[in-house]
Amino acid sequence: MRLSPDEMIFWQYGLFKLNGTIVFTWALMFVLAVGSKLITRKLSTGLERSRWQSLLEIVVTGIEKQIEDVGLRHPEKYIGFLGTLFLFVALASLCTIIPGYEPPTGSLSTTAALALCVLVAVPFFGIKEQGLGGYLKSYVEPTVIMLPFNIISELSRTLALAVRLFGNMMSGTMILAILLTITPFIFPIAMSVLGLLTGMVQAYIFSILAAVYIASATRVRKPTPELDVKR
């Protein structure tokens, strides 16, 4: 009973192992990068647009609107990071319909890496928006006694992000594997549809939580004259 794609070894040379997680992550990166590059080679702003460009526009404007709804004012600053998180996790779970594929997010290494990216990104964006002093002062809000609790909450929500995504992905694949040994055809298909749904929801949750954490770190503490003029 395989617990994660870490145990599918494709190639081994001494200490250096190419396991399923790495290979499938590379495949996803390749698809995302090369696909986007091919689609955006000839962008048009007129009335004639290719279908792929429309698809990308739907995706990008959808993510931008979600980021703005969460409370981040200039979504173009954050959409690189948050959009990549969403697209990677969503594509990782969408490709489970391809036979022989195991989602790399079903391994704790991948989800821990993604959660660590969020852990680093939150202070990065916070310091970029508010400066080092302003960001560090947010840790002693509302009183100095809350300092250890704020630090602990930072670390624990990173852990929660990693384990939540890992648990959802791993449970989906594992339930499918167990069911395949019991009932032949119909029930595993229903479970894999459910697995697709939860994969999409978890991708959305991961990126929205990352956006909420970044929003709370970049929240301006004093009132500015730049109010909602665009709306």
Place this chain on the structure above:
Amino acid sequence: MDSITLIAIASIVTAGLTIALGSIGPALGEGRAVATALSSLAQQPDSATTITRTLFVGLAMIESIAIYCFVVSMILIFANPFWNHIIAQAAGK
């Protein structure tokens, strides 16, 4: 009763109890969350997107408690360090 049996019994019983008890709380919590979300949707259908998004985020946070219990249960069944240790010891003897 020797150690192998004891470890096996403890792991199996704990794994079952973990996931059984650990799913009660999140299920009740999610039920309350969805019920409140539905009533607020009935009161203010205009903010449906905000309510739905907040509902999903809240449900994911509640669900993650059940996921933690599931992960512990899976570790006890499939990647149990005590079991591996005692089996390695018994095989080495």
